[in-house]
Amino acid sequence: MAEIVSLAEAVERAIHDGDAVAMEGFTHLIPFAAGHEVMRQRRRDLTLIRMTPDLIYDQLIGAGCVRKLIFSWGGNPGVGSLHRFRDAVEHSWPVPLEIEEHSHAGMANRYVAGASGLPFAVLRGYNGTDLYRLETLSGGRGPVSATTAPTIKPITCPFTGETLTAVSAIRPDVAVIHAQRADRSGNVQLWGIIGVQKEAVLASERSVVTVEEIVDELEPRPGAVVLPGWTVSFVAQAPGGAHPSYALGYSARDNDYYVAWDAIARERGTFTKWLEEQVYVVPAGQL
């Protein structure tokens, strides 16, 4: 059964140095408050997993928390590049960043496999792409890293003989998501664009869910995803915890912030100043 704790305690107990952490949320419900607490608690050597590493992963990468990134699209949506991500890949600042990249369909299916307790998932995909070639051709560009086993392989359908693509399961140590609300037993409810959060939580060993509010009773909502409390490790109340992303029914996406982030992240100096003044200024554990 989920424990309802402070955000600081949830991060302290669930996320450790070296963990593989999936903070999910597809544009909507991105767990920014939890990400900032990870930065304040100065976690290091994390493997971060996320389909769309946008601003929150740009920040964690720039803060030096990340050793490896597993992803499918790393940009500032509708705005441009993630400058801290690019600086890490292109110049190893502040630390070298190992990457493992996929398509969205591949990542989504890897989470489905993880949630299903299967070692892999099958899809029609990757054929003819260099994403595939990176993982399969020796003497080509070679694997992304010597420590990474291939995550994409061909597989023959046992019924039709057709060659399809297998992708290995993702099983993070921790999933971190933001939801609209939870009840006092830790049952979590989210709606709107639901992304891949359910799969991420069910694929993970542990989970942290931040919510806009904790209510006495979850009123049913059409189309909502409910994660029963016994599938969740920690629930923490963090109103506005998705900003500058949003929580449908509670807040609007702060598009101006996404545009403004471009200038903040472009230079190491302005980013470091932002980190000191907007994140580290709050002592760890006091949010």
Place this chain on the structure above:
Amino acid sequence: MTSQMSVDHAVSYTADEMMTVSAARVLRDGMTCFVGIGLPSSAANLARATHAPSLVLIYESGTIGAKPAQLPLSIGDGMLAETADAVVSVPEIFNYWLQPGRIDVGFLGAAQIDKFGNINTTVIGGDYRNPKVRLPGAGGAPEIAASCREVIVVVRQSYRSFVERVDFVTSVGYGSGPGDRERLGLTGAGPKKIITDLGVLEPDPETLEFTLTGLYPGVSASAAKERTGWDLASAAEPEIIAAPTPAELDALRRFQGTRARSHQ
């Protein structure tokens, strides 16, 4: 690209506006369209606001039949979910909706594109582990390019981005030429048009190499060739594509004026 183009009548417009209008016109009413963010999204929304009110917009965030009143900044803005016919999870949008070939047209952008319509949105220059430029990566594009019944690419044309062979194949067009899509088992027909800020390129029916088939008013074939990194063949007489109508420009500018302030 913000250069002003003048036309015979009083309306003036930018090269980007011409490109967006040109892209919108290829979408027919009632089609289902998987929409990438940026230029493709502007064009698809313009089509829905003008000649194609029943166009079904599908975004990879899982919003099917979105009807935004303003241009979204991201593929997951709240108004997409609030106006959609259905909102599904990300695994579902790719597995149930895109993969089986249910969607008529995929509308994609590109950072780099080659003469066979292969798209690169991953890395430019250097090698993969030490690239000169690190781009956002694949997103939904590889499977959109593979599985939509056909693909339209909307991209500004330049010598550096229109290349003989892309540095990295993120999404497959025609691979290395005829027969490759079939060999690779890609179920969709592949890219049918590249719509640029100069005109329109279409694959040669024999070689599948993209050739110049349309030009905007006042643009010459030689200008298009200068901004292409391969030896661009041209139709004997490329079609001159009509300038934006006042109604198209009004609709587009209304959308773009609202984008910066768009919230759910």
